[in-house]
Amino acid sequence: MTMHLKKADSQMHKAPSQKNKKNTRGSKKTFRKPAGDKHPVIFWCKECNVPLIKAECGSCGGDVLEVKLSGTGDIRFCSPYEREVLGDLLLSEYGCDPIGLHMVLLNKIPGDDKTDEVIVDGLKVGVLLYDMYRMAHRFEPSEIGAQLLHALIDSKTVVLKKAGAHLNGKKVKAGFLESFSVDIKKGDPVIVVSGKLVGSGIALCDSDEMGRTEGPVVRVRKVMGDSMALNAKVSSMDDVVNANLPHLRQIGKNAMNTIKGIANQKEYRNLPVHVSFSGGKDSLVVLDLTLSALKNRDVSAFFLNTGIEFPETVDFVHEYCEKRGIELTEAKAGNAFWDNVESFGPPAKDFRWCCKVCKLAPAGSVIDRCTQDGGVCLTIDGKRRYESFSRANIAASEKNPFVPDQLNIFPIRDWRAIEVWLYIHWRGLEYNPLYDRGFERVGCYLCPAELSAEYERLREIHPDMYERWNDYLLKWARSRGLSDEYVKHGLWRWKELPPKMVILAKELGIDTEQVSVDEDFAIVLTSGFSPCREGGYTVEANVSGVLLSEAAAVMNILGATVFSEDLGMLLVRTGADSVKFFSSGSLKVTAGSEGDARELLKRTAEQLMRVNKCTECGICLKVCPVNAITLGSEKGKLYISDECIRCGRCTEACVVLKYSDRLLSDVLDLSSKATRSSFE
Numbered sequence: 010m011t012m013h014l015k016k017a018d019s020q021m022h023k024a025p026s027q028k029n030k031k032n033t034r035g036s037k038k039t040f041r042k043p044a045g046d047k048h049p050v051i052f053w054c055k056e057c058n059v060p061l062i063k064a065e066c067g068s069c070g071g072d073v074l075e076v077k078l079s080g081t082g083d084i085r086f087c088s089p090y091e092r093e094v095l096g097d098l099l100l101s102e103y104g105c106d107p108i109g110l111h112m113v114l115l116n117k118i119p120g121d122d123k124t125d126e127v128i129v130d131g132l133k134v135g136v137l138l139y140d141m142y143r144m145a146h147r148f149e150p151s152e153i154g155a156q157l158l159h160a161l162i163d164s165k166t167v168v169l170k171k172a173g174a175h176l177n178g179k180k181v182k183a184g185f186l187e188s189f190s191v192d193i194k195k196g197d198p199v200i201v202v203s204g205k206l207v208g209s210g211i212a213l214c215d216s217d218e219m220g221r222t223e224g225p226v227v228r229v230r231k232v233m234g235d236s237m238a239l240n241a242k243v244s245s246m247d248d249v250v251n252a253n254l255p256h257l258r259q260i261g262k263n264a265m266n267t268i269k270g271i272a273n274q275k276e277y278r279n280l281p282v283h284v285s286f287s288g289g290k291d292s293l294v295v296l297d298l299t300l301s302a303l304k305n306r307d308v309s310a311f312f313l314n315t316g317i318e319f320p321e322t323v324d325f326v327h328e329y330c331e332k333r334g335i336e337l338t339e340a341k342a343g344n345a346f347w348d349n350v351e352s353f354g355p356p357a358k359d360f361r362w363c364c365k366v367c368k369l370a371p372a373g374s375v376i377d378r379c380t381q382d383g384g385v386c387l388t389i390d391g392k393r394r395y396e397s398f399s400r401a402n403i404a405a406s407e408k409n410p411f412v413p414d415q416l417n418i419f420p421i422r423d424w425r426a427i428e429v430w431l432y433i434h435w436r437g438l439e440y441n442p443l444y445d446r447g448f449e450r451v452g453c454y455l456c457p458a459e460l461s462a463e464y465e466r467l468r469e470i471h472p473d474m475y476e477r478w479n480d481y482l483l484k485w486a487r488s489r490g491l492s493d494e495y496v497k498h499g500l501w502r503w504k505e506l507p508p509k510m511v512i513l514a515k516e517l518g519i520d521t522e523q524v525s526v527d528e529d530f531a532i533v534l535t536s537g538f539s540p541c542r543e544g545g546y547t548v549e550a551n552v553s554g555v556l557l558s559e560a561a562a563v564m565n566i567l568g569a570t571v572f573s574e575d576l577g578m579l580l581v582r583t584g585a586d587s588v589k590f591f592s593s594g595s596l597k598v599t600a601g602s603e604g605d606a607r608e609l610l611k612r613t614a615e616q617l618m619r620v621n622k623c624t625e626c627g628i629c630l631k632v633c634p635v636n637a638i639t640l641g642s643e644k645g646k647l648y649i650s651d652e653c654i655r656c657g658r659c660t661e662a663c664v665v666l667k668y669s670d671r672l673l674s675d676v677l678d679l680s681s682k683a684t685r686s687s688f689e
Contacts, residue, residue: 048077048078048082049077049078049080049081049082050075050076050077050078050082051075051076051078051082051084051114051128051427052064052073052074052075052076053073053074053075053076053130053131054066054068054069054071054072054073054252055071055072055073055074055131055240056069056071056072056242057069057071057242057244057248057252058130058240058242058243058244058248059112059244059248059249059252059253060084060112060114060128060131060249060253060427061073061252061253061256062253062256062425062427062428062431063253063255063256065255066252067251067252067253067254067255067256068248068251068252069252074131076128076131076133078116078126079116079118079126080116080117080118080119081117081395082116082395082425083116083117083395083425083426084114084115084116084117084128084425084426084427085114085115085116085117085426085427085430085449086112086113086114086115086246086427086430087112087113087114087115087127088444088445088446088447089445090445090446090447090466091113091115091125091137091447092113094137094146094447095108095113095127095137095148096108098137098146098147098148099148099158102148102164102165102197102198103158103161103162103164103165104162104164105158105161105162107157107158107160107161107239108129108134108157108239109239109243110243111129111130111239111240111243112129112243112244112245112246112249113127113128113129114127114128114129114427115127115128115137116128117449118136120138121138121139121140121141121509121510121513122138122139122140122141122460122461122462122499123138123139123449123460123461123462123463124136124137124138124139125137125138127148127154129239130239130240132153132237132239133151133153133154134150134151134153134154134157135148135149135150135151135153135154135198135209136148136149136151139460139461139462139465141461141498141499141513142513142516142517144461144465144497144498146462147198148198149198149209150198150200150209151209151230151231152207152208152209152230152231152232152233153233153237154209155200155201155207155208155209156207156208156233156236156237157237157238157239158200159200159202159207160238163190164190164192165190165192165193165197165198165199165200166189166190166199166200166201166202167181167186167188167189167190167193167199167200167201167202167210167212167219167226167227168186168187168188168189168202168203169181169185169186169187169201169202169203169204170185170186170187171185171203171204176201176203176206176208176229176232177208177229177230177231177232178228178229178230178231179228179229180213180225180227180228180229181210181225181226181227181228181229182223182224182225182226183219183220183221183222183223183224183226186219186220186226189216189219190216191216191217192216193212193215193216193219194212194215194216195212195213195214195215196211196212197211197212198210198211198212199211199212199227201227201229201230201232203232205234206232206233206234207232207233207234208229208230208231208232208233209229209230209231209232210227210228210229210230211227211228211230212226212227213225213226213227213228214226246434249431249434250431250434250435253431254435256428257428257431257432257435260421260424260428260432261298261432264295264298264302264420264421264424265298265301265302265420266302267405267418267419267420268298268299268302268303268389268418268420269302269303271387271405271406271416271418272302272303272306272387272389272418277387277416280386280387281306281307281308281309281387282299282303282306282307282308282309282387282388282389283308283309283310283311283338283386283387283388283389284296284299284308284309284310284311284388284389285311285313285388285389285390285391285417286310286311286312286326286330286337287312287313287322287326287391287451287452288312288318288322288323288325288326288441288451289322289391289441289450289451289452290426290429290430290433290440290441290444290451291391291392291393291421291429292390292391293329293391293433293438293440293441294391294421294424294429294432294433294438295389295390295391295420295421296310296335296389297432297436297438298389298420298421299389299420300335308335309335309336309337309338310326310330310335310336310337310338311337311338311339311340311372311388312326312337312338312339312340313339313340313342313368313371313372314339314340314341314342314371315342315345315346315363315367315368315453316341316342316343316344316345316346316347316367317346317363317367317453317454317455318452318453318454319443319451319454319471320471321441321442321443321451322441322443322451325439325440325441325442326339329439340371340372341371342366342367342368342370342371345366345367345370345371345624345626346363346366346367348624349362349363349366349624350481352622352624353622353672354485355457355481355482355485355501355502356456356457357457357501357502357503357504358457358458358502358503359503359504359505359671360504360668360671361457362664362665362667362668363453363456364664365626365628365664365667366624366626366664367453369626369628369664370624370626370627370628372415386414386415386416387416387418388415388416388417388418389417389418389420390417390418390419391419391421392417392419392422393421393422393423393424393425393426393429394422394423395424395425395426404419404422405418405419405420405422406418406419407419414631446466446470447462447463447466448463448466449463450463454467454471454474454478455474455478457501457502457503458502461498461499464499479496482496482501483496485501486501489523489524490520490522490523490524491520491521491523492519492520494517494519495514495519495520495521498513498514498517498519500513500514500519500521504668504671505671506521529553529554529621530553530554530555530617530618530621530622531552531553531554532550532551532552532596532614532617532673533550533551533553534548534549534550535549535550535551536548536549538603538606538607541599544601545585545586545599545600545601545602545606546599546600546601546602546603546605546606547597547598547599547600547606548597548598548606548607548610549595549596549597549598550595550596550598550610551594551595551596552590552594552595552596552617553594554621555617555620555621557572557574557577557578557579557590557591557592558572558574558645559620559621559645559646559647560579560590560616560617560620561579562620562645562647562648562649563616563619563620563647563648563649564579564581564588564590564616564649565637565649565650565651565653565655566616566649566653566655566659566660567581567583567588567609567612567613567616567655568581568582568583568584568586568588568655569581569582569583570582577591577592577593578590578591578592579591581613583609585600585601586598586599586600586601586605586606586609587599588609588613596613598610598613611673614669614673615660615666615669615673618665618666618669618672618673619647619660619663619665619666620646620647622665622672623640623646623647623665624664624665625640625641625646625647626664627640628662628663628664629647629659629662629663631662632658632659632661632662633658633659634654634656634658635652635653635654636652637649637650637651637652637653637654638650638653638659
């Protein structure tokens with residue numbers, strides 16, 4: 010299709026023209042963003058028809074447009090699979106694909122699941138999303154996309170009787186319709202035409218009802234009168250790389266300087282360097298940068314195999330390093346995930362116990378070997394601040410709080426996804442084939458951070474892996490009185506559902522209330538908080554799932570302990586407060602005030618749960634400053650000696666206690682009215 014760009018998108022601003030300026034030596038073209046404009050942006054060269062990271066085309070130096078982006082602006086190139094999905098939707102819904110061979114960019118924006126702005130030739134033509142109600146992809150054209158489609162087809166179209174200047178956001182009744190196509194279903198995105206105005210809307214009923222109903226039949230999103238068209242030039246990836254080459258060289262140089270600036274410091278210059286190579290795009294770029302920056306250093310790749318990786322990822326990591334003669338160290342978590350999932354339940358976005366069990370524990374064992382002669386383990390990591398809010402403030406380097414002997418360096422922390430991909434294409438790097446098959450991320454295949462759209466791809470590509478995980482989820486949900494729809498719509502991915510998922514569940518009629526489940530570990534309160542005759546407050550409970558000897562092995566962390574196996578009693582004193590635990594499972598907590606009693610009960614419950622659910626991952630061993638912890642000895646699975654200084658570091662690092670608030674809510678019986686208020 011050969012259309013010319015007639016007018017810039019209203020969401021685009023023209024950068025200062027360089028056409029009449031001479032390119033003299035030492036001159037520098039600059040672009041100034043409007044004061045107070047904090048929107049992320051990308052630029053577009055009109056002449057070359059390519060996206061630009063900076064407001065200057067490295068190929069022609071011509072006119073540049075600014076495109077404001079929604080969300081964080083972590084824009085990327087559309088993958089072959091995503092392009093296929095988009096094309097199929099356009100053909101099935103509208104009977105044509107006006108985008109043709111033009112390059113497509115996707116910009117992640119907020120949504121229920123996978124949701125991306127679709128940008129073509131610098132124009133926002135619509136949104137490609139995964140519909141959590143239909144569990145299928147959908148394309149919603151913008152007013153610009155509607156214009157491109159309207160120039161070619163008359164399907165999915167509603168024509169209004171007269172033009173109106175204030176249609177945007179309005180609902181239109183049947184009486185205002187002049188005509189409409191017969192292929193419209195309720196909820197469909199539609200093209201809205203009103204005189205010379207063309208835009209997008211949503212159908213509020215089927216086409217066979219539009220002539221009969223008295224209520225509104227379509228909601229107009231936005232219409233516009235300017236005629237929009239695509240650029241006649243179809244650019245290639247080589248064109249994009251060449252236009253951005255000056256910027257790529259600069260950010261590559263900056264990243265290598267970050268690596269060299271830290272790795273060559275006097276205290277680190279003689280240490281081996283490991284690149285954390287996950288098989289993903291970011292770690293691939295960091296590996297290439299590190300090998301270029303530290304040509305005379307001992308650089309190896311470190312792959313943490315969680316045991317729940319995609320087979321494509323495992324193969325890619327090994328093959329990539331083998332082809333290039335890169336030393337590869339692989340730490341394997343083995344069956345750690347499946348060994349612990351029955352105890353913890355499925356991981357969730359707000360309950361990622363799997364990361365510590367499957368990542369930190371095996372990583373720590375490798376780092377121990379690297380630092381056995383003292384010093385630290387230098388690790389170059391590909392984390393970027395655009396990936397998530399939790400990574401927004403990444404420093405150039407930082408110590409791992411759970412693995413103190415590891416120093417992480419983050420050379421591409423400020424890069425956006427498009428810069429990562431441009432670097433990969435510039436350097437001609439092979440990358441994980443999963444990116445071309447519809448996966449935006451290539452981590453663990455059952456990660457709760459996976460989108461439902463990606464789980465659907467897992468089902469198609471690896472049905473056996475999908476079935477094993479889905480069968481577990483269905484069994485887990487049914488045991489808690491939850492429906493299969495709860496699993497189907499991905500609600501298991503949160504311990505506490507966010508508002509958008511609560512709305513989704515309500516509209517789909519999915520019950521989200523779980524029935525209580527008998528666990529091997531439980532604490533049932535048998536009395537409320539009440540004053541003692543001797544002073545202070547006391548509360549009593551019954552504990553199951555923890556032996557007295559197991560409790561005695563860890564309670565040094567709370568205070569001085571006295572354990573009498575003959576009497577079947579454990580006494581813990583923390584100042585003037587005390588905890589008594591009996592072989593029968595009875596627990597009594599006494600403190601000076603009701604608030605102190607509540608806090609001491611909570612701390613006691615945490616440590617008892619820690620004993621019951623300990624995975625022996627070894628993270629607590631590494632953070633203990635006095636070596637007071639042992640695992641798997643004759644003293645028990647977890648043992649804290651009298652050397653404990655009660656600093657609390659092992660509590661902060663423990664995977665169980667990191668999510669104690671969520672886990673305790675599953676095991677504490679709050680049915681007693683007297684005790685309910687104490688934990689709410």
